[in-house]
């Protein structure tokens with residue numbers, strides 16, 4: 001089997017798996033100084049965009065393409081390339097298609113989609129000026145596009161909204177949900193979907209602190225909230241998106257209203273994946289490879305499922321014990337260190353909460 005990977009930044013997460021499967025690896029990257037270029041069998045530096053990767057896929061006669069792109073902007077080009085390579089050349093591209101990307105890359109379109117498929121989402125308004133606001137404070141102001149909390153503000157007063165409009169001429173305005181933040185990964189391929197265990201990412205704050213900066217735990221254990229409800233809702237969203245690859249979804253749970261709300265969907269590798277793997281043993285990036293080589297199945301996922309208590313802690317610069325090889329995997333480790341220097345995080349797992357506490361003490 002010969003696979004084309006697009007983007008090197010996440011490649012060290014799966015290099016060990018690609019090698020263990022005896023896959024011939026070709027990789028395209030647009031930045032010649034990027035990390036991990038020494039790992040694949042063959043590397044092509046191509047201009048930004050998907051024309052280069054498409055040409056390499058054809059020229060190298062690969063069996064399938066696995067985009068490893070962790071940011072939103074290129075996803076629509078990937079989706080168009082998927083349609084072309086699959087329809088005209090019969091080369092599978094393990095990624096979301098055009099409709100799924102269009103619905104999920106714009107938070108305003110996503111809101112409409114949730115409503116259409118009858119999934120609860122926080123009450124919202126599209127504002128073209130501050131005086132149109134009718135939802136009670138606090139409210140959350142967002143732009144259609146953005147990730148990592150970019151262009152998001154919690155407004156407590158009319159002045160806050162005015163201030164936001166100094167920078168933007170419209171806003172998606174949502175009621176502020178006080179409660180638990182939850183993420184979940186769903187894997188989808190050929191019309192089959194599996195929702196992995198949900199992850200708890202802390203409580204919402206009036207400062208709008210992004211979960212990137214909080215301690216997270218798996219599996220999600222929020223009193224009053226049934227994980228089956230989260231998994232079922234996530235499954236329903238993914239099935240209606242009707243596409244391939246990874247779907248990471250954000251939810252919030254209001255204890256006061258006993259209501260689960262859908263917030264957003266990301267159709268790409270995402271920051272929840274280390275905790276998902278720690279918690280249940282299924283690694284979403286490895287599953288993309290399995291989809292590409294014809295080894296993905298729901299039965300196989302069921303066979304792999306494990307049960308661990310896990311946590312992920314922002315740590316800055318990790319100075320604890322060395323992990324065993326492969327270092328970015330839970331195969332031989334009970335912890336994984338990831339992220340760029342200064343912003344590293346450690347994800348750890350154990351069979352009981354007590355053991356997990358001891359392990360975290362050793363690592364931090």
Ligand SMILES: Nc1ncnc2c1ncn2[C@@H]1O[C@H](COP(=O)(O)OP(=O)(O)O)[C@@H](O)[C@H]1O
Nearest residue numbers: 122140146147148149150174175176177204209
């Ligand atoms: N309706 C809301 N109520 C409370 N907090 C919110 C709400 N919407 C967003 N937030 C906060 O802002 C963060 C980022 O919002 P999100 O819509 O997930 O955008 P991003 O793509 O930047 O992750 C959330 O994780 C949460 O902490």
Ligand SMILES: [Mg+2]
Nearest residue numbers: 148149250264
């Ligand atoms: Mg989010």
